[in-house]
Amino acid sequence: MASFKLIERENWEVSFYCKDARGNNKKIKKRGFRTKKDASDYATNYVKKHTGDIDALFFDVVDEFLEYKKTRVKFYTFVAYKTFNNIIRANFENKSISKITTRDLAKLFDKINYPETQKLIKAKLNLLFKYAKTYYNLKINIMNNFEYDYIKTTKKEKEIWTLEDFKKFDEILINEKKMLQRAYYNLLFFSGARPGEIAGLTLEDINFEKCTISINKTRISSKKSNSPKNQSSIRTVTIPKFCIKILENVIGKNYPKKEYIFTPNGKYSKFLLNRIKKYNLNKITLHGFRHSHASFLIKKGIEITSISKRLGHKNSQITLNTYAHFYRDKTDKIIDLLNTLE
Incomplete structure (x- = not known):
């Protein structure tokens, strides 16, 4: 039985008991209803929704x-x-x-x-x-x-840059004297990290001596970050010495340790799109840098387990499923080798 109370004009309160999902009796109290009938309807519908009388919209x-x-x-x-x-x-x-x-x-x-x-x-x-x-x-x-015949489409190939493509872009950044942007894109391309992970870096995450970055958060806004995508995403990634040098030249070692080094990804995405149009570069997104890194490692013959750990995947199967098409060249080489045995 529900009880009602008029708190003030056009502000009714209703309280009642209802069993929760575990079968425990729970007291529900809610106010803010214009009329007693509105409060009564709320209580009735609430009980119906939670006791098997499924009239819930x-x-x-x-x-x-x-x-x-x-x-x-x-x-x-x-x-x-x-x-x-x-x-x-x-x-x-x-x-x-x-x-x-x-x-x-x-x-x-x-x-x-x-x-x-x-x-x-x-x-x-x-x-x-x-x-x-x-x-x-x-x-x-x-x-x-439920069975449904979903739309059949050809799977879109991931847009990637080769090392030569990236060097062309890097030269543009040098000529334009965009050094902070250069540090960001070099870290993105040569670490294989997700854009949000690079945007989440602080000086505390950089080891200049060991040439590593510690990935332990993902940037979600100008002032906030989340924990990474999953537990496997928390990792330490080695990066080339020249990437560390570019970063060091831009921010130095006295940069505030807890401040983000880079702005959120939106500005870098817009900057990239602008330069692609201006200089007629091959199309790519920020996330495409991660795919480019994976492609580069695969073509260099790095074992899949090492690539998987570097990318922060839960297991190697995810890496294989994501980048299976990058292995086509290797399959062709195997066939060519086997054909020579005739």
């Missing part, structure tokens, strides 16, 4: 699901959840979550023109319905029975 569950995820995933991971939220709200009918059919889902996917986006939405919907099963007593996860 789909978008209400989405809102709660996003709040739940916001405190449990990394900053950039949550960006994907916001993308998911925007797409389904623009393309999906808001109805009771228990009444959604596979046909409803198929109509949603029909409106999405990109296979990667389709797969993103599928993954997030699967997590959403799992959440509803746990916290709303939804009987089935409809995604378990």
Whole structure:
């Protein structure tokens, strides 16, 4: 039985008990309702949602699901959840979550023109319905029975620069006297680190004597950083002496130890795009520098386990899956060698 209290004019409070997901009785109290009826409707709907009477609207569950995820995933991971939220709200009918059919889902996917986006939405919907099963007593996860013929596209080749491509760009930076930018791009190209990891560097992370950088955080804004993508991303990476020298010449060893050396990646991305257009360079993104580094190491015959550790991947299989196409040349060389045995 719910109890009601008028705090002030048009500000009703309701309190009631409801079992949580673990079966424990929990007291719920909420105020700010304009009328007693509004407060009563809230209590009724809340109990229904949490005791198996699934009349909860789909978008209400989405809102709660996003709040739940916001405190449990990394900053950039949550960006994907916001993308998911925007797409389904623009393309999906808001109805009771228990009444959604596979046909409803198929109509949603029909409106999405990109296979990667389709797969993103599928993954997030699967997590959403799992959440509803746990916290709303939804009987089935409809995604378990959902089959859809996704758009077939040719996998886009990763845009990379060869060492010669990078040297051409580096020469431009020298001529333009862009020394801090030069330090940033050289670290990015020759370390294989993610852009956010380079942007997160402070002087404390640089060992000038051993020529290493300690990667232990990812920059997410001008003043904030997160922990890296995963535990394997926390690593120490050796870099060429000339990279250290470029950096030392720019900032010196008396730079404030806890201050970020570089600005967030947005400015470097814009700067790169501008120089690509101005000097007619091959297209590449900041993340493409990481792919370029991996490609360079693979072509030089470095073993996959060493490359995987350097890139901060969880295991070598991730590295192989990501850069399998870079091994085509090596496969051709193996075939050529075997053919000589005839």
